[in-house]
Structure formats: C-alpha cells, structure tokens
Amino acid sequence: MLYSVMILVCSLKLSPSDCRPETAIDVVLGPKAASQAQCGFLGQATIARTTLAPREGQEYLKIVCRRGEA
Structure with missing residues (x-):
C-alpha cells in the first residue's frame, strides 16, 4: 500500500x-x-530541496505519512 507524504506548517502554539x-x-x-x-x-x-521553511519563533514543520490517501 502506498503512503502519501504531507508536510504540515504548524503554529508553535499547537502541540505536535x-x-x-x-x-x-x-x-x-x-x-x-x-x-x-x-x-x-x-x-x-522534499523539505531540503525546496525553500519551504517555518518562520522562526512562530512555526514548525511536521512530516505526516498517510496510508493510501491522495
């Protein structure tokens, strides 16, 4: 079964x-x-080869792997 890669940009106010x-x-x-x-x-x-970066002190990135989703 395939996994979909998603990169989430979340506020530091949110717990992981x-x-x-x-x-x-x-x-x-x-x-x-x-x-x-x-x-x-x-x-x-994907993160390394793009300009995707969280705003320092405001955001963080999280990688999510979802099974079988687009």
Whole structure:
C-alpha cells in the first residue's frame, strides 16, 4: 500500500499531537512512498530541496505519512 507524504506548517502554539492537516497553517503534498521509512525520507528530502521553511519563533514543520490517501 502506498503512503502519501504531507508536510504540515504548524503554529508553535499547537502541540505536535494537535498539528494535523485540519489545524495546520499550510499543507504541502509530497510524493508517494512505498513504506513509512521511505515516506519519512522523502518528506525530509522534499523539505531540503525546496525553500519551504517555518518562520522562526512562530512555526514548525511536521512530516505526516498517510496510508493510501491522495
């Protein structure tokens, strides 16, 4: 089963457990992955090769791997 890579931009006011696509400031969709490990790696690689960066002191990034979703 494929995994969808999502990179969430969340407010520092949100705990990591509360940072979800519905509560994120922005959601960036990444590539599909064949496993959770590959999903995490592809999420990090996507962040590294883009200009995606949280505003210091205001936001953080979180990689989410969702099974079977677009």
